Amino acid sequence: MAERKSIDQATGTETVGHEWDGIEELNTPLPRWWLWTFYATIVWGIAYTIAYPAWPMVSSASAGVLDWSSRGQLEQELADDSARKMPLLKAIAATPVEQLPARPQLWQAAVEGGHAAFRNNCTQCHGTGAAGTAGYPNLNDDDWLWGGDLKAIEYTIAHGVRNPEHEQTRASQMPAFGRDGLLQPSEIADVVAYVRTISRQQAPTAEARRGAATFATNCAACHGATGTGNRAVGAPDLTDAIWLYGGDEASLTNTVAYARSGVMPRWEHKLGPTQVKMLAAYVYSLGGGERSAVQMAEASPRR
């Protein structure tokens, strides 16, 4: 190629000497330090692939001389996290559950830890918001079958309900009045009418008045003379607005005829006492928890 020096008139810059359809290219060289930064990035890139996992091998990538992996980083972070939480967990383990609310830091940690345990273990039946469904109690409300203060909740979670192989479990059994022939269908209808009357779902009728007598003989032993229930045997309050299996006529008839006996696993042997305690705190914090004698005795009400 012939040596040809052509200068662009407008800029006074040399052109590279080529011409494409009348368009010429100015020869504006890059600064040399720019080239050096380019080389530096190449060196950096190579060093990076040596330091970190990068090169594909037969079964996996090269490990990198720093021995870093995202899985290892996660493990480290999890280990750090549990080490960080350890003192709190120890303090919670050492504190009786009814004394937790007096120590706000422990209480908050217990509620949050309980929430995590709840999501893993309890939502299958009680729902993610602990609102329950037919047959599975709503843990947000103020109606408790077996007691709603912290100790009672902790006991229920630890030992479960109607757990066959466990002696300390919450246990009771309502008779199947219809199936076992203890009451005639008409008597069942009378009792149902009576229960719907005392729960203020319907006005008193002749049926309900007859049902009152049947109730006194057959039901009052557990549910109480006025139908307000008995927590010692997990007999529900029949006068309130909350129904585990439904308060309408069909559901009530079914309940009296065939009985109900919900079960809940015991959790202490699976989760350990500290997690059970934290679960109790969480369930209590949902809004329906009842104050225990210890809490009542506390002089200073918290914020």
Next chain:
Amino acid sequence: MVNLTDLIGLGKNRSLYEKRQPVFPKAIDGRFRRFKWLVMAVTLTIYYVTPWLRWDRGAFAPDQAVLVDLAHRRFYFGPIEIWPHEFYYVAGLLIMAGVGLFMVTSVIGRAWCGYACPQTVWTDLFQHIERFVDGDRNAQARLAKAPWRPAKIARRLTKWSLFLIVSVLTGGAWIFYFADAPTLATQFIAGDAPQVAYATVALLTATTFVFGGFMREQVCIYMCPWPRIQTAMMDEKTLIVTYRDWRGEPRGKGRRPATLADLGARPERLGDCIDCNQCVAVCPTGIDIRNGPQIGCITCALCIDACDQVMARIGRPRGLIDYATLEDCAAEKAGRAPRRLVKVLSHPRTLIYFALWSGVGIAMLLSVGDRTRLTVSAQHQRNPSFVQLSDGHVRNGYTVKLRNMEARPRAVEVSIAGMPGAVMWTEGGSRDRASDRLRTTVPADALAKLPIFVAAPARDEGSASFEFRARALTEDRPETAVVRAEFEGPERK
């Protein structure tokens, strides 16, 4: 054998890459140099002193006048405290900075580049250090060419040490904007400061050292986007540093004709430019302004000072190189008078920029004084959205957030408005002791999160709408904040 440079059409002596031409700007004195001294003193003082200014905000807020508290997401500027959600004030300042730069550029070109840009200020500072150690332009050029003997090595080490000291101080000053300056200074020296502080100082030391000590005009010419953007803001009505070629050309050395008679004695008339090259010698980016406006010119105006000195010496009027608009240059060339300065400053574009700039500023000033310092928000619990209570009432759960943006703890009363019969309580309270209001204390400059339960009689339509009202119970500056909330319930069939 085909040579690569031949193949792509480069000549034999042409390189693909350009070696940096060293620039040894000569010391100069003059009005613009003195103005640059002033700007340097002011900008460096602002930079170094600002974090050390104190401002009393009481016991619950830092007493540093300007503090960007990234860890707690607060920004303190004197009496003004900015929370993250008020970041639009910072955005407003950035808009003002942007429009302000457009305005300045449209009037006097690259004044930012020439006087106030940190790259310019620090390059200037480093060049003074260079003159202090190595001597002026010629001595520097000689030293650059000299072989590496002990004398040169000693000078280089001295110079680079001074560069390094300035760089460390530059990087070191930056971190004080982000933490309490006296505390951080003590920690930093003792080695107890956070790692990020050391990393920041190291990074800024490195950039200052490299950009101010070595890259200098390369940053302006190759790295900075601003010179390119600025060309879009300048026009023929913009003041730029210009060489009056119609007056200076043809340039040449030698005596200037004093009279017309002398002129007649010579075949060609010489212009005012005696080609002394002083304008090139003092240029910190090493360009020749006589080639016309160019990307390398940061309009520092030192060439004006240099040329004025020479003009005074040869008895010609000053201003062969001067701030002038291209329009005026054309007018002067044609023998007309240039525009008056007030006309130069007041063309429509500049006025529009000014209106925008001051509009944003006034709007921010007006709104900053009237900001609310207490807010309330209520997040309805979604799962379950309501809870049936045993006595037939319905309970809803909310997370009520009270934001106290004053630097003192405030007692706040939260109440329910617009829902008769409703009661509320929070953690630690209970329904039997609840009323339609509760009191809490929100810590200074903090957000309080209250889990709140509201119980109300069930209503036929199911849901209802009401308000949470938060009232600060402070004697001075009472404030009320209100938020609407929904109350859900079972629909009666």
